[in-house]
Amino acid sequence: MLRTVKPKNARSKRVLQAREPKEIEDPRTAIFVKGTHAGERVNAVMKELMALKRPHAISFSKKNAVRPFEDASSLEFWSQKNDASMFVVGQSTKKRPHGMTFVRMFDYKVLDMCEVGVDDWKSMAEFKTPKATPGHKPMLHFASELFESHPRFVQLKSMLMDFFNGEEIDAIHLAGLEHIISISLGPTPPTMNAATTTLEASTSTAEDPSTLPKVHIRAYTIRLLKSGTRVPRVELTPMGPSLDLSLRRHTEADAELWKQAMRRPKLRKQDVEKGLGKKRKNLEVDEMGDLRGRIHVGKQDLGKLQTRKMKGLKAGRDDMLVDAEHDDPMLVDDEGGEDDAEGGERRRKRAKAA
Numbered sequence: 001m002l003r004t005v006k007p008k009n010a011r012s013k014r015v016l017q018a019r020e021p022k023e024i025e026d027p028r029t030a031i032f033v034k035g036t037h038a039g040e041r042v043n044a045v046m047k048e049l050m051a052l053k054r055p056h057a058i059s060f061s062k063k064n065a066v067r068p069f070e071d072a073s074s075l076e077f078w079s080q081k082n083d084a085s086m087f088v089v090g091q092s093t094k095k096r097p098h099g100m101t102f103v104r105m106f107d108y109k110v111l112d113m114c115e116v117g118v119d120d121w122k123s124m125a126e127f128k129t130p131k132a133t134p135g136h137k138p139m140l141h142f143a144s145e146l147f148e149s150h151p152r153f154v155q156l157k158s159m160l161m162d163f164f165n166g167e168e169i170d171a172i173h174l175a176g177l178e179h180i181i182s183i184s185l186g187p188t189p190p191t192m193n194a195a196t197t198t199l200e201a202s203t204s205t206a207e208d209p210s211t212l213p214k215v216h217i218r219a220y221t222i223r224l225l226k227s228g229t230r231v232p233r234v235e236l237t238p239m240g241p242s243l244d245l246s247l248r249r250h251t252e253a254d255a256e257l258w259k260q261a262m263r264r265p266k267l268r269k270q271d272v273e274k275g276l277g278k279k280r281k282n283l284e285v286d287e288m289g290d291l292r293g294r295i296h297v298g299k300q301d302l303g304k305l306q307t308r309k310m311k312g313l314k315a316g317r318d319d320m321l322v323d324a325e326h327d328d329p330m331l332v333d334d335e336g337g338e339d340d341a342e343g344g345e346r347r348r349k350r351a352k353a354a
Contacts, residue, residue: 019083027166029084032142035091036065042090047086048241052164052181052219054134058082064337067091067099069249072110080108086163096248102159112253114159119214124240130221132179132241137166138219140178140335143184146192152212152247153185160182174232177238179221185213209247210211217243 007013030053032046050057064297066074068089075087087103098118104111123132132138140161146156159312165183189211220236282294 017258024168027056028086028162029056029058029082030086030163031078031082031084031086032059033060033066033087033089034063034076035089036063037065037090037092038063038090041096041121042092042100043117044123044277045100045121045241045243046088046090048121048123048243051124051134052138058084068103068110068113069115069251072103073240074106075103075105075110079105099248100261102163104159104162106257109257110251111257111261112159113154113249114156114246114249115250117248118243120244121243122240127238127240129237129239130188132221133218134228135166136176136178137169138164139180140164141180141182143187144181144186144213146185146188146213147183150192152250155250155252175222177222177224179219180236181222182218183216184216186216188213208248212247215243215245215247217245219240258312287296 005017030050032050034043034046038046046059050059066089068075068087075089079085079087087101087104087105089101089103091099091101093099096115096117099115100111100118101113101115103113142157144153146153148154191211192213219239219241223235223237224232225235272305282296282317284292288293
């Protein structure tokens with residue numbers, strides 16, 4: 001572990017502040033590490049993954065004697081030194097050929113790990129199609145219900161989402177949707193089918209990774225064509241790489257460490273009112289960012305509603321003339337209004353005084 005050093009200047013202080021926990025974390029930086037015997041296939045696959053991960057990817061060119069499942073001290077040291085939160089370790093042995101290990105970190109400590117084997121692959125060079133711009137955030141598509149129910153695939157989905165996920169965005173522009181990464185499973189054994197799966201079968205299947213279905217990763221570029229409506233027609237073109245992976249060893253996250261990693265900071269009152277926190281009843285934020293509320297009131301009698309005093313709302317002319325025959329003519333003029341009669345009397349008093 002690196003010892004804590006107090007910053008000596010403003011530049012080092014800014015670097016340490018950038019590494020502190022944030023409400024919205026930065027994109028995860030992944031370090032690609034080659035083992036003592038990585039192999040040609042694993043090295044090529046790691047290059048393809050690094051091309052999809054750029055610019056948040058660091059490659060170690062030298063070979064390293066690292067074994068994540070036995071000793072993770074080297075990974076913790078590299079994580080703190082490079083401010084990285086993910087690792088992809090390539091290692092090929094006689095017992096586990098063409099293996100890659102995805103390691104996820106939290107607070108510069110190993111959170112969980114998942115090892116996969118590369119059964120088949122095709123590089124981007126084999127697809128003579130346009131490629132996506134490096135740095136653009138991809139769309140992820142998980143095509144299996146096991147990603148929501150099976151613990152091994154739930155962990156894999158969470159890890160792949162953290163690996164490919166980029167910066168947090170507030171809005172989406174269609175021109176920025178350049179490529180999509182599809183992750184599917186198959187073939188699914190009958191014991192893992194949702195209609196026939198039992199608790200005992202699912203438990204025995206989870207203990208034997210060889211019976212789990214393979215993971216197929218495909219990358220496509222997106223073309224938005226005219227459709228005659230506001231919604232464009234979408235076409236997918238294979239971009240590469242194409243990977244077929246099989247699950248092997250894994251390490252689940254410690255319960256206490258996972259609880260700390262999933263902890264969210266308390267939101268401010270302004271954020272809650274804007275709808276970022278707990279949803280409040282009858283409150284919503286419109287497209288302009290203004291907070292709008294809905295008020296429910298009881299039924300009202302509009303006949304008793306107080307309105308503005310206008311001549312058009314007063315009694316009719318004929319009714320006022322009939323009443324004027326029985327009243328003092330000095331108090332009612334031709335318009336039949338009390339306000340005009342009082343005004344005329346005041347003018348007469350001012351004339352006498354003059």
